[in-house]
Amino acid sequence: RRPPTQAKFGAVKAGGLERLGTASRGHIPLQSSLGRPGSGMTIQGGQARPMTAVRAAGFTSAGNRPGVGFDPLHQPGKGPAPPLEAKAEDSPEEKIRQLERKVNELIEESCLANSRGELQLALDKAKEAGRKERVLVRQREQLAMGDQINLDLTYSVLFNLANQYVANEMYHEAINTYQVIVKNRMFSNAGRLKVNMGNIYFKQRNFQKAVKFYRMALDQVPNTHKEMRTKIMQNIGITFVKMGQYSDAITSFEHIMSEAANFKTGFNLILCYFAMGDREKMRDGFAKLLTVDLKTDDEDKYLAHGDDKQYNLVLEVIKNDSLRQIERERKYEAERCIKYAAKIISPAIETSFSDGYDWCIEMVKNSQYIDLAHDLDIDKAIMFLKQKNFAQAIETLKSFEKKDSKVASTAATNLSFLYFLEADYAQADKYAEIAMTADRYNPSALVNKGNVLYVRADHEKAREFFKEALSNDSSCVEALYNLGLCNKKLGRLEEGNDCFYKLHAILRNSPQVMYQIADTYEKLEDIAQATEWFMQLISVVSSDPSVLARMGELYDNEGDKSQAFQYYFDSYRHFPSNIPVIEWLGAYYIDSQFCEKAIHYFERASIVQPNQVKWHLMIASCYRRSGNYQKALETYKQIHRKFPDNVECLKFLVRLCTDLGLSDVQEYATKLKKAEKNKELREQRVTSAGRRGSGRGRRESNASIDLEREDSAGHGHRQLRKQRSRPNLDDGDSHGPYQASHPQEIDASYSDPLGPQAERPKTAARRKEAHDDDFGDEELGEDLLPE
Secondary structure, X not given: OOOOOOOOOOOOEEOOEEOOOOOOOOOOOOOOOOOOOOOOXXXXXXXXXXOHHHHHHOOOOOOOOOOOOOOOOOOOOOOOOOOOOOOOOOOHHHHHHHHHHHHHHHHXXXXXXXXXXXXXXXXHHHHHHHHHHHHHHHHHHHOOOHHHOOHHHHHHHHHHHHHHHHHOOOHHHHHHHHHHHHHOOOOOOHHHHHHHHHHHHHHOOOHHHXXXXXXXHHHHOOOOOHHHHHHHHHHHHHHHHHHOOHHHHHHHHHHHHHHOOOHHHHHHHHHHHHHHOOHHHHXXXXXXXXXXXXXXXXXXXHOOOOOOHHHHHHHHHHOOOHHHHHHHHHHHHHXXXXXXXXXXXXXXXXXXXXXXHHHHHHHHHOOOXXXXXXXXXXXXXXXXXXXXXXXXXXXXXXXXXXXXXXXXXXXXXXXXXXXXXXXXXXXXXXXXXXXXHHXXXXXXXXXXXXHHHXXXXXXXXXXXXXXXXXXXXXXXXXXXXXXXXXXXXXXXXXXXXXXXXXXXXXXXXXXXXXHHHHHHHHHOOOHHHHHHHHHHHHHHOOOOHHHHHHHHHHHHHHOOHHHHHHHHHHHHHHOXXXXXXXXXXXXXXXXXXXXXXXXXXXXXXXXXXXXXXXXXXXXXXXXXXXXXXXXXXXXXXXXXXXXXXXXXXXXXXHHHHHHHOOOOHXXXXXXXXXXXXXXXXXXXXXXXXXXXXXXXXXXXHHHOEEEOOOOOOOOOOOOEEEOOOOOOOOXXXXXXXXXXXOOOOOOOOOOOOOOOOOOXXXXXXXXHOOOOOOOOOOXXXXXXXXX
């Protein structure tokens, strides 16, 4: 069967096989010398050539045909492997896994709701998780899978439920839930949850039980957990303080200070010594407090290095990171504890407050907190201020003038503020300049300088200083508020409102800021916005009589009398001595034709200002308008006895006596004629004094004489009325300044604000003008006046 030895080009047929070309391009393959077909040979008719070389590995020549799978064991009729079977979703094991997953999700949702402040939702989720967990346990037991119960899941459900009960202040339910956890021996380390139970009893002020549970928890915490034991001991000490058992508290705090000293415990220990009155122990406690390690890095670590750009870049990153903030909080807590301890013990350890504070300052100077010494000196000066010892405060603050710039700036700032409160603006200006020279970027010093300029009415310069203070410290609320006031004084109402809006974003419920916004809108004549802001202000300070009166004035100017009355009445209810409010309410009842109700308010005004004749005359006028002439006559007689020179009172006495047919007509008519003559003589003397042309007369000429209007009856009768030169007497204008009258001099001039009975009384807006209507219904007849 050996093939022929000669080779032929092209296709060679041997034994029915046809040699095809190989992969080598451009060459015609030769027939194999072994008589076997070469590579790439195929059987004619499309059959695959046999691959005998790989048959031992289980491959066959039919392996490359579609539909034939890999079958190394030559199993007959075996096709390709079937696809994987899907797990049945309704199997008991899968249901248990899904239910367990749902319980975990409910616990997470409960915790997230608690972190958002949605306490009720958190409790509902915790309860639902508890219900589903119990269903899960029952299903495991039914399937004889009790040994696979997830104890960690049960613990998580109960612990979260107890926490949510505490958050919702359901302490009894929380205690019961914790008891379930603690009594279950299968929960390891559950005994330390008695600390939580002790905290609940502490909140309920059941201190005996709180101490009991704290001690039980302490017994179950191993000695290796020192930090946990220290915190429990601190809780025990604080509970003893609440119970007044200071000796037991001192024992707990001293143990903590010997094991792991910290500032809070040291401060509490000093408080207990102070409560016991032990001076030496207070000194020792303060000295121990100064030895507590702050456990923070050196401040020099955060100083920039000259040309090292990489180091400075890293420094900028870590300068305000979270660890740096923790260091600042620790330092702030340490300084706060030391300062408060010095304030508390300084009056007790020495005979005087000053000596005790000096001892504390010396101790601080000799400790690692030497920078606090200057702050304690400043605190000492502030304590002098609280004790009204201004001389010592000023002396202490002046001692800082030659200290380093930061301390000198702080002391000068306090001195400037102190002199500003005493209205010594020259000294306030001086020390404000010193503070700015020591530290130009001190916002408080700039605010003090601006305040001095504001008081001196130099609002433009004050505005510049307030703006500079804000550029140095954008959170300086004093500068922002004062800048708004300056803008209002300069007529820049929009800019002022912008300042107050920014301040409102910082201080959301500040009544002063809300009032300024409302007042600015009123000046801008935006009554709707002003009303809205006054309403918001009333929601914050609902009992402020001035704000209620402003709301009443706004509604009165808009013509809404009913709303105005409501706010004026509320203002009167909170402050029944406000004369403008009393006058408005009286005028409102007269306007409504209820003169009897107006009497109550005018009587209140007569109590507040007993030497003002107009309130008494208004009372009598109300009696007369209501038809009670007898009571009106008695009131006029009382007025005449107290104000014998009052012309209006005499006129109505004459009129009423005539109408009632009394015999006192002639007597009162004679007194009326005499009073009118005396009045004319006084007016002539004032007129002649005004003509002398003296400097004092020229300065007061604008307020010397008023010409009365004609009365409503149209008789054309005019009188000259004297306006009093004394500032403490009212001139009869119902909207002028109300001041206390001199007890020796009685006001005798008056013109009835009620007007003739046929007319309606003037509103609050119209009363701003002079009102000189004649009090009577008609003029007195000449036949009633004596010759």
